[in-house]
Amino acid sequence: MSDKTPTIYDVARAAGVAPSTVSRAFSRPDRVNVDTAAMIRATAAALGYRTNPLARALPTGQTSMIALATADITNPYYFEIIRGAQDAAAERGYTTLLSDAQESVTRERESIERAIPTVEGIVLASTRMSDSAIRMVAKQRPLIVINRDITDVPHVVADHAMSVRQAVDHLVGLGHRHITYLSGPDAAWVNAMRWRALRSYAAEHEVQVRRVGPYPPTATGGRQAAEEFRDHRTSAVIAYNDLLAIGFIRRLVSFGARVPQDVSVVGFDNIFVTQLTSPEITSVAPPLRTLGSMAVHNLLALIGGASPTTGRPLALPTRLYARGSTGAAPTRRRAWRSVTSPAPRESATTPGNRLPSPD
Amino acid sequence: MSDKTPTIYDVARAAGVAPSTVSRAFSRPDRVNVDTAAMIRATAAALGYRTNPLARALPTGQTSMIALATADITNPYYFEIIRGAQDAAAERGYTTLLSDAQESVTRERESIERAIPTVEGIVLASTRMSDSAIRMVAKQRPLIVINRDITDVPHVVADHAMSVRQAVDHLVGLGHRHITYLSGPDAAWVNAMRWRALRSYAAEHEVQVRRVGPYPPTATGGRQAAEEFRDHRTSAVIAYNDLLAIGFIRRLVSFGARVPQDVSVVGFDNIFVTQLTSPEITSVAPPLRTLGSMAVHNLLALIGGASPTTGRPLALPTRLYARGSTGAAPTRRRAWRSVTSPAPRESATTPGNRLPSPD
DNA sequence: GACCTGACGGCAAGCGGTTGCCGGGAGTTG
DNA sequence: CAACTCCCGGCAACCGCTTGCCGTCAGGTC
Structure with missing residues (x-):
């Protein structure tokens, strides 16, 4: 008994067959007699044999791995996408390699190059x-x-037009007629789509929209946005994403504004944090999990040799969750509560994540 | 020009040397003449050659990959750990394979088995x-x-005793004398450590502590905890983690309690969400990022052949961030605000992540 | 009974690197 | 100038699995 992990050769010897037969017993069971195969599997199990994916990958190119590249793995937006993707991949025996670009294009390219x-x-x-x-x-x-809809490259997308309609309908239903859009990163395709959809849909409904930004898609970005918004208010705001919405609201409140009485805010993505804030955030949820699993399904089909055109890129429906951050439009504009009144304080501390390592 | 990716053989032919020399030019530069090496690198670059990690891994066993196994990748707790680990790994040319157990032991074992x-x-x-x-x-x-401190297995840990002391000192400094500990999962080693440390430290300081739970380490778990806490109040609460603390506070507030006036709450981990809630959560931060990078450093050393005993498992210092969820102990206990008064509503909706896939 | 067919197992050549070993030649030493 | 080192490049044998091809043999056909 060697301490090395057993190979097909060990199994072959033990089972009294050729290595090739052992190989086939696992990778091409139809190519070998059922009894022989069963026998081989049995001895393999007894020896604790497990096929080495690396060795298999070399001649076949089948690594059973796919990469999922995200812009920032700490963004809750990806949670459900990751889950959906990983589940779909695992189901088919694939392992998912998560790569994190930390919002940097260079890093993104590097890690993709490395993963390829x-x-x-x-x-x-x-x-x-x-x-x-x-x-x-x-x-x-x-x-x-x-x-992201890019010609000649297969993709899965949420129905952005629909998501925007839902946001606008919701606000209009509450009596709002003026909407500010807090823009996300210019490089984000979704951002462009949302703004475009928003503008055209608003035009149809006699709603005034204007855009500010771009801001980083984080709570900090939202705070920035609030600074600028202060001088150009509207009763309603649509933020590029929830994090932006949250930061925005927090700062706004610290200015003395009341949400939703003075300003209604809706975000996108419906990340779990929307339900942990006060008020909770009204948000439009793309089918994140489905996007993830569908992407993997299609990818696996592609790997299996399907033609890229298969499965027309249909836009997946979205859904709005109405929560506390939106309410009826104020009948007439009034001043925000004085800034001097006791507003929730905001901490200036930052997470102490970079403690020196004690050596 | 073939469309296949070039191999060392292609490079060798183009450079007029043996494949082994090409191999060495990359993996053992000292073993080959500098000029030859430079020449080879040049032709390799011209051909667009890149060494195939799979092929390299087969004979050497060096896959340049390490696995980072998490219990639940959607838990913000892991963010900084992941970042720290990935950075440290990348620095040494290693790729990190993130595995997600989704809080299930079976899944955890499976994915580890699969990764091994x-x-x-x-x-x-x-x-x-x-x-x-x-x-x-x-x-x-x-x-x-x-x-997790487990004998004979190398580990890196935060100073749990210290973290608990910081939490208790903070609360005691605010006049609290009765503390409830909201327990996390029994299987979580840290949970046991915290409770133990809490009990002994409290004893020294004439502080009464009691424990409730266990609860799942999520906001939902926190809500549950609030239900039970309602009938057995203390002025101060220490929660197993921030998520628990947040859920707890939200429910408490919906009962009419005021935080921190009626109840002070401190959490652990200092996840980014602590700064997005109202009130913000006072939290004890373990040096997550350092833990992640240190773990990888030590792991790489181990892989490099270092003896496991190297680098004594010292406990990394923690730090408390005081925020809005803690305040002076009430001078005397008073009734919570009536439940009928307008308390922030909690949404009952759940994220619609499981939209049927449209096919 | 001769001939054909299909199922099944073995042989051996890869997949793309790595590496122990060998040997030629330049440089060093006495 | 002989003897000895080193440096450096090549040869060839792996690493563990896959797979095209071939041979054997049982069963079916006429």
Whole structure:
């Protein structure tokens, strides 16, 4: 009994067959007699044999791995996408390699470059790369892009027009007629889509919209936005995403504004944090989990040799969750509560994540 | 020009040397003449050659991958750990394979089993596995455990005693003398440590402590906790983690309690969400990022052949961030505000993440 | 009974690197 | 100038699994 992990050769010897037969017993069961196969499996099990994915990958190129590239893994937005993707992948025996670009294009490219040789395909979730860069990657590996419509590259997208309609309808239903859009990163395709959809839909409904930004898609970005909003108020605000909405509201409140009495705010993505704030955030939820799993399904089909055109990129429906951050439009504009009144304080501390390592 | 990616053989032919020389030019530059090496690198670059990690891994076993196993990737607690680990790994040319157990022991074991053949080492972040199961894994691959002190298995831990002291000192400083501990999962080693430390430290300071739970380490768990707390109040509460603290506070507030006037709450981990709630959550921050990077450093050392005893497991210092959820103890206990008064409403909706896939 | 067919197992050549070992030649030493 | 080192490049044998191809043999056909 050697301490090394057993190989097909060990199994072959023990079972009295050729290595090739052992191999086939696992990878091509139909190619070998059922009894022989059963016998081989049995001895393999007894020896504790497990096929080495690396060795298998070399001749076949099948690593059973796919990459899921995210712009920032700490953004709750990705949670459900990741879950959906991983579940779908695991179901088919694939492992998901999560890559995190930390919101940097360079890092994104690097980590993708690095992943390419080991993965069979790639899912790009809200990439910041240019169309041409994406096409370069698509040339090397099967690729699916989430939430970005790029010609000739297969993708899955949420129905952005629908999401915007839901947000606007909700606000209009509450009597709002003036909406400010807090813009996300310019490089984010979704941001552009939302704004475009918003503008055209608003036009149809005699709603005034204007855009401010761009801001980083974080709570900090939202705070910034609030500073600027202060001088150009509207009764309603649509934020590029929930994090932005949250930061925005917090700062606004610290200015003495009341949400939703003075300002109604709706976000996008419906991340779990929307339910942990006061007020809770009204948010439009894209089917994140479905996007993730669908992306992987399509990717796996592509890897399996399906033609890229299969499965027309239909836009997945979204849904609005009405919560405390939206309410009836004020009948007439009034001054915000004085700033001197006791407003919830905001902490200036930052997480102490960079403690020196004690050595 | 073939469309296949070039191999060392292609480079060798183009450069007029043997494949082995090409190989060495990359993996053992000192073993080959500098000029030759430079020439080879040049032709390699011209051909667009890049060494295939899979092929390299087969004979050497060096996959340049490590696994980071988390109990629940959607828990913000892991963010900084992940970042720290990934940075440290990337710095040394390693790729991190993130695995997500979704809080299930079976899944955790499965994904680790699955990862073992492809990774050189493993970091276990707050595993739910038993000591013996962990030792089994440690037998197969170099292993580092985060935040769990298990004999004979190398680990990195935060100073739990210190964190508890900080929480208690903070509360005592505010005049609190009765503390309830909201317990996390029984399987979480940290939970046990905290409670133990809390009990002994409290005893020294004439503070009454009691424990309730266990609860799942989520906002929902916190809500549950609030239900039970309602009938057995104390002026101060220490929650197993921030999520628990947040859920707890929200429910409490919906009961008419005021935080921090009636109840002070401190959490652990200092996740980013603590700064997005009202009130913001006072929290004790373990050096998450350092834990992550240190774990990887040690792991890499282990892989490099260092003896496991190297680098005594010292406990990393923690730090408390005082925020709005804690305040002076009430001079005397008084009734909570009536439940009928307008309390912030809590949404009953759940994220619509499981939209049927439209096919 | 000769011939054909299909199922099944084995042989051996890869997949793309790595590495122990060998040997030629330049440089060093006495 | 002989003897000895080193440096450096090549040869070839792996690493563990897959797979095209071939041979054997049982069963079916006429």
